[in-house]
Amino acid sequence: MKASTTAAAMLCWLLLPLAWMLTAEAQDEVRIVEDSAFETRLRPPVPFLHDAHNDKAGIEECSVCHHVYEGGRRLEDESSEDRECSECHGAPGRSGRLQLATVYHQRCKGCHEQSSAGPVQCSECHPR
Ligand code: HEC
């Protein structure tokens, strides 16, 4: 009796931080693409359930989106998830803004077109 109570208590101490970590992670998940370089927007920012999206689409390499280039070539096993796309791709300013929107579209819409899955219409990504 005593031993099992102790075991149960220990299990609680082990599980509590785990539960806390899982909740924290769920709350931290990116739910929208809202690059800080677009100070004003022509379209609403794009709902994007980061982890769920990547699971469903079966994307395993972070570097498919968070890439790192060196000497004009993409490094297969390095990634840049600690940086926004705009830290390397344009904005603010008119041409930088266009460039930034273009790389987002190339990456997101490009894959959807290629895999015939996922939204390709403006209003499917930018809700009205
Ligand atoms: C389909 C594209 C895509 C893939 C694949 C992807 N991400 Fe992301 N990720 C994004 C976008 C878009 C954002 C939000 C814009 C930004 O911060 O660059 C983002 C943001 C993040 C952030 C910043 C979170 C924050 O609060 O600012 C982290 C960390 C991150 N991703 C980690 C990862 C890891 C780890 C993987 C691989 C397991 C991964 N991502 C795979 C597209 C992707």
Ligand code: HEC
């Ligand atoms: C650490 C800097 C860096 C970050 C962060 C970065 N990129 Fe890039 N990206 C590059 C470089 C360098 C190239 C090579 C072409 C060039 O010189 O513009 C490139 C090329 C591209 C291209 C064209 C080639 C290709 O891979 O299809 C697209 C599209 C692109 N990036 C989208 C994105 C998106 C979307 C994000 C954010 C999720 C992002 N990039 C984050 C540096 C970066």
Ligand code: HEC
């Ligand atoms: C490497 C391929 C790939 C890239 C890159 C990619 N997607 Fe997707 N996306 C998919 C696939 C495949 C689906 C369909 C998944 C399914 O429903 O089976 C999808 C579905 C979606 C959906 C529908 C809802 C959902 O979450 O399933 C949205 C919204 C979406 N993508 C937004 C984006 C955005 C925004 C980006 C760029 C930041 C992006 N995607 C980049 C492959 C990709």
Ligand code: HEC
């Ligand atoms: C697959 C998803 C997807 C599709 C389809 C798409 N976009 Fe985007 N677009 C994005 C993402 C992601 C961004 C970056 C969002 C952000 O950071 O606010 C973006 C950024 C933009 C921007 C720059 C930010 C702003 O609002 O000023 C404009 C303009 C834009 N898109 C217009 C369009 C138009 C017009 C179409 C249809 C021809 C379209 N998009 C289709 C995902 C998409």
